[in-house]
Each structure stands twice: as C-alpha cells, then as structure tokens.
Amino acid sequence: MKTKKFYPNYFTFPAVVLFIVFYCVPIIAGFFMSFTDWHIKRLLAPKFVGFKNFARLFGDEHFILALKNTVLFAVLTTIGIVIFGLLLALLLNSAVKGKAFFRTVFYLPAVLSLIVIGIMFKAVFKMDGGVLNNILMALGLQNLVNDWLGNPKTAMMCIVFVQIWKWSGFAMAIYLAGLQGISTDYYEAAMLDGATALQKFRNITLPLLMPAFTVVITMNTIGGFKVFEQVYVMTNGGPGFSTQVLSTYIYSEFSKGSLGRSSAMSLLLFLMISIIAVVLNTALRKREVEM
Amino acid sequence: MKLGMREKRIASSAILTIITIAACLIILIPLMIVVLGSFKDSAQAQKFALALPAEWHIDNYSHVLVKGKIGQAFRNSMFITVSVTAIVVIAGSLSAFVTSRKQTRYTQFVYYLFLIGMVAPIQIVTTYALLQFLKLSGTFIGVILVETALQMPWTIFTMSGFIKNVPRELDEAAFIDGATPVRTFFSVIFPLLKPIVATVIVTTAMGAWNEFMVPLYFFNSSSKWTMPLTVYNFFGQYSSDWNYVFADLVLTALPITILYLLCQKYVVAGATAGAVKG
Numbered sequence: 001m002k003t004k005k006f007y008p009n010y011f012t013f014p015a016v017v018l019f020i021v022f023y024c025v026p027i028i029a030g031f032f033m034s035f036t037d038w039h040i041k042r043l044l045a046p047k048f049v050g051f052k053n054f055a056r057l058f059g060d061e062h063f064i065l066a067l068k069n070t071v072l073f074a075v076l077t078t079i080g081i082v083i084f085g086l087l088l089a090l091l092l093n094s095a096v097k098g099k100a101f102f103r104t105v106f107y108l109p110a111v112l113s114l115i116v117i118g119i120m121f122k123a124v125f126k127m128d129g130g131v132l133n134n135i136l137m138a139l140g141l142q143n144l145v146n147d148w149l150g151n152p153k154t155a156m157m158c159i160v161f162v163q164i165w166k167w168s169g170f171a172m173a174i175y176l177a178g179l180q181g182i183s184t185d186y187y188e189a190a191m192l193d194g195a196t197a198l199q200k201f202r203n204i205t206l207p208l209l210m211p212a213f214t215v216v217i218t219m220n221t222i223g224g225f226k227v228f229e230q231v232y233v234m235t236n237g238g239p240g241f242s243t244q245v246l247s248t249y250i251y252s253e254f255s256k257g258s259l260g261r262s263s264a265m266s267l268l269l270f271l272m273i274s275i276i277a278v279v280l281n282t283a284l285r286k287r288e289v290e291m
Numbered sequence: 292m293k294l295g296m297r298e299k300r301i302a303s304s305a306i307l308t309i310i311t312i313a314a315c316l317i318i319l320i321p322l323m324i325v326v327l328g329s330f331k332d333s334a335q336a337q338k339f340a341l342a343l344p345a346e347w348h349i350d351n352y353s354h355v356l357v358k359g360k361i362g363q364a365f366r367n368s369m370f371i372t373v374s375v376t377a378i379v380v381i382a383g384s385l386s387a388f389v390t391s392r393k394q395t396r397y398t399q400f401v402y403y404l405f406l407i408g409m410v411a412p413i414q415i416v417t418t419y420a421l422l423q424f425l426k427l428s429g430t431f432i433g434v435i436l437v438e439t440a441l442q443m444p445w446t447i448f449t450m451s452g453f454i455k456n457v458p459r460e461l462d463e464a465a466f467i468d469g470a471t472p473v474r475t476f477f478s479v480i481f482p483l484l485k486p487i488v489a490t491v492i493v494t495t496a497m498g499a500w501n502e503f504m505v506p507l508y509f510f511n512s513s514s515k516w517t518m519p520l521t522v523y524n525f526f527g528q529y530s531s532d533w534n535y536v537f538a539d540l541v542l543t544a545l546p547i548t549i550l551y552l553l554c555q556k557y558v559v560a561g562a563t564a565g566a567v568k569g
Contacts, residue, residue, distance in 0.1 A: 020404070025421060106318065111550075115519040262416045
C-alpha cells in the first residue's frame with residue numbers, strides 16, 4: 001500500500017502552519033527579543049543590548065522574589081495535589097456508597113474558571129465577615145482570625161490552597177484510571193500470603209500506580225510554574241510583592257511597555273519549564289514497573 | 292469489648308464515609324455560599340453565611356445582565372469558543388490521522404513539534420507583537436487563532452492515541468474502492484472517531500470558555516471581552532455588592548457546569564486520555 005499517496009502530508013498543514021505561526025514563531029522571536037531594549041513605544045526598532053536584560057533581572061530583588069515564589073508555589077501545590085488527589089481516589093475506590101455523586105463533586109472544581117474560583121475565594125479569605133473567619137469565630141478561635149490575603153505571611157498559602165482545591169479532583173481521575181488498571185489477581189495472591197492492608201498498599205498499589213504519579217507530578221509542576229490567573233485575581237502579586245510570581249511579573253512589565261525585559265523573563269520561564277519537564281519525566285519513568 | 296470482623300468493617304466504612312462527606316463539603320460550601328448569596332440583598336450577602344435568602348432577589352440577575360454587559364460577553368465567549376473548537380477538531384483530527392498512519396521523517400518532525408507545545412508556556416509578548424504585525428491585534432480572529440494553536444498539541448496527541456486503534460483495513464478497503472483520501476477520511480474514519488471527538492469538543496470548549504490570559508493581553512476594547520474578563524472587571528467595580536458579584540459568578544460558571552454535568556463521561560475521559568499517553 002502506497003502510504004505516500006493515501007496519507008497525504010497536506011492533511012497536517014492546517015494544524016502545523018497554525019501552530020508554527022502562532023506558537024513557535026513567538027517562541028523563537030522571544031529568544032531574540034530577550035537580548036534587546038524592545039519597548040512598546042519602539043515596537044519596530046528594538047536595539048541589541050546583549051545580556052543586559054538578564055543581568056538586570058538577576059540584580060532585581062523583586063524578580064528573585066517572584067522566582068522563589070513561583071518555585072515554592074509549584075512545589076507546595078504539587079505535593080498537596082499528589083496527596084489529596086490520591087486520598088480522594090482511594091476513598092472512591094473503597095466501599096463508600098454514592099460514588100457517582102462524590103466523583104461528580106470532586107471533579108467539579110477542575111472545570112470551573114480560575115477567575116470565578118479566585119473571586120469566590122476572596123469571599124472565603126476576606127477579613128470582615130469572610131467565610132474562614134466566620135468559621136473560626138464560631139469555633140471560638142478568635143485569636144486565629146486574620147486578614148488572610150492582606151497578610152504577607154498567609155497570602156501565598158491561601159493561593160496555594162486554592163490551586164490544591166481546584167486540581168485535586170483532576171488528579172483523582174488520573175489515579176482512578178490507574179487503580180482500575182491494576183489486576184485484582186495481585187491482591188488475591190497477597191491475601192493468600194497473609195499480607196496486611198498497608199503491605200498491599202505499599203507493595204502493590206503504589207508501585208503499579210507509578211505511571212499515574214508521573215503524570216500527576218509532571219502536569220502539576222508545569223502548571224504550577226505557569227500560575228497566573230489565581231494570583232492576578234486574588235492578590236495581583238501583593239501585599240507588597242509577597243505573592244508575585246513570574247507570570248504576573250511578566251504581565252506587569254508588559255503593561256509598563258518594557259517588552260524586552262518581559263520577553264527575557266518569558267524566556268527564562270520557558271527554559272525552566274522545559275528542563276523541569278524533561279528531568280521529571282525521565283526520573284519518574286525510571287521508577288515505573290511493567291505490569 | 293472485642294470487636295468482631297463485622298463491627299470493624301462497619302466502623303471503618305463509617306469513618307470512610309465521614310471523610311468523603313467532609314471532602315465533599317470543602318468543595319460544596321464555598322459554591323453554595325456563592326449560589327445562595329446571588330439571591331440575597333447586599334447586606335445579607337456580605338455575611339457569607341449558608342443561610343437561605345431572607346427574600347429571594349431574582350432581580351440581582353437582571354441587574355447584572357444589564358450592568359455587567361453579560362449579554363455581549365456571552366455572545367463573544369460563545370463565538371470564540373465555537374470557532375476555536377471547530378478549528379481544533381477538524382485540523383487536529385486531519386493531522387492526527389496522517390501522523391498516526393505513517394512513519395516518515397516529516398511525521399516524526401510533526402510529533403516533536405507538538406510535543407514542545409505540550410510543555411512550553413505561550414510567549415505572550417512576542418505573540419502580541421506578531422498580532423500587531425499581522426494587523427490582527429485586538430480582533431476576534433487573532434485571539435481565536437492564538438487559542439487554537441494553544442489547544443492543538445493536546446488534541447493531536449489524544450486523537451492519535453485513539454486513531455491508532457482504528458483498524459487500518461478500513462481505510463485500505465476504501466482506497467481500493469477508489470475513494471480519495473479526503474473522502475476516506477470524512478466518510479469512513481471521522482464517523483468512527485465520535486467518542487474521541489466528543490472528548491476533544493468538551494475539553495476544548497471548556498478551555499476556550501475559561502481562557503483568561505489570552506483575551507486579557509489581546510483585547511483592549513471592552514466590547515470584545517469574554518465572560519471571565521467581564522466578571523473580573525465587574526468585581527473590580529462592584530466589590531462591595533457581593534450579591535451582584537455572586538450572580539455574575541453564577542452566570543459565568545453556569546454554561547460550563549451544565550456542559551460538565553451533561554457530558555461528564557467525556558470530560559473525565561479527556562483528563563485520562565492525555566494522561567495515558569503521557
């Protein structure tokens with residue numbers, strides 16, 4: 001069969017051309033523009049400035065803080081989602097009644113807009129009459145009442161919580177698919193050998209669930225580095241710069257018109273995410289076992 | 292007292308049920324406060340309590356529809372979502388069909404090209420300049436094309452995974468009967484892709500409806516704003532009138548929530564389809 005004739009390359013052209021023009025070209029252009037003094041007022045006349053943008057960024061304490069915050073956010077949210085997602089999946093894989101209803105509820109946050117969720121959680125974390133403070137008062141914990149998003153010490157933790165709240169159900173769906181793929185033979189054999197529930201979990205469930213862990217960890221780490229909407233809506237990087245992350249800093253530089261600096265930051269974010277994706281994927285794949 | 296097997300099992304299942312309900316409440320309570328609050332008056336909504344509205348203010352919704360310019364935003368969001376989804380499904384399935392049917396250097400190149408897109412974040416500043424250069428800045432077409440490019444990689448990987456399991460004999464039989472590639476694809480293959488097309492449609496539609504960053508960067512005129520942009524802006528103006536803010540949130544989230552409840556099977560399949568491939 002002549003595949004050349006029957007599977008023509010031109011079938012791929014609409015997708016490939018669209019993707020190259022509107023995705024790859026900006027990536028390549030961004031690489032070059034990072035080394036210029038490009039500004040919104042001189043859109044067509046950028047001048048080459050070497051590594052000046054990068055040197056300035058690494059001397060800028062706000063950029064370093066945004067970088068630290070982004071890494072912290074990615075790490076904490078990924079840990080939270082890996083654990084809570086697994087917990088939800090194990091609950092639904094147990095003998096609990098009403099599984100279909102619970103699954104529907106647990107997954108719901110994954111489909112809601114981050115803008116809607118962000119504004120909703122502003123009501124939860126509000127100082128005066130906010131939901132969380134209301135609950136603390138009702139429990140008699142007045143001394144814990146706090147301006148959660150207005151306090152630099154707690155603002156970041158609130159945004160981390162929102163991300164975990166949104167994505168744990170999504171991770172649950174991936175774990176559940178993995179759990180359903182594990183043959184019951186393994187558990188029956190283990191039961192005959194007199195294994196305890198904990199032993200079964202450690203020696204059968206966890207290792208055979210490694211592919212699901214790979215996906216959940218990689219996806220959420222990448223997603224964590226890209227975080228934008230929830231920060232933009234809930235704190236816009238504040239109070240001060242305490243919740244500033246790379247994407248919001250890129251946006252604020254863009255709004256000021258400093259396109260060269262903004263591109264330089266985008267390039268760094270791009271490089272970081274690419275390296276982390278490759279490293280994580282290789283490291284985690286090694287730990288997967290054949291079923 | 293020593294517990295027997297039966298009591299132990301009942302106790303442990305009760306504990307599991309309690310934990311499950313607690314997790315459920317953590318998700319539902321904030322959502323219920325929003326929905327209930329959207330029917331309250333301003334003073335009662337500000338208390339953020341789970342109580343039923345003292346008086347049901349359905350007029351909050353008509354107020355938001357007028358003041359929040361929801362009608363226009365709804366049409367804009369709808370137009371962008373439908374366009375992005377249509378282009379992604381057709382261009383994506385065509386490309387996935389060819390790349391999953393033959394192994395050449397070109398298809399290898401296409402594979403790696405889209406693999407980059409699965410990981411790399413969008414370079415929004417240069418995309419902005421590109422749209423300026425193409426005279427597409429601030430237009431619907433510009434935003435639609437950028438969002439299409441953004442959604443393409445995932446679609447192609449998901450579709451390829453599915454097409455690989457469609458027997459090759461079907462297209463070969465059509466070719467022997469003298470059908471052209473275009474005809475073969477649209478009348479033989481595409482109808483068989485229904486489940487995965489449904490998955491791609493709901494996943495893409497949700498992504499496009501909820502997309503915030505692209506319209507935020509590229510639309511300066513409020514007449515083109517989408518639902519999430521409008522609700523963000525509305526919140527900035529009316530942040531003390533939580534009843535209106537909540538009604539606006541409900542209106543923004545409602546279409547997606549309905550789509551989710553109706554097509555849950557396909558939505559969850561979308562989450563795991565991308566995952567299996569990795």
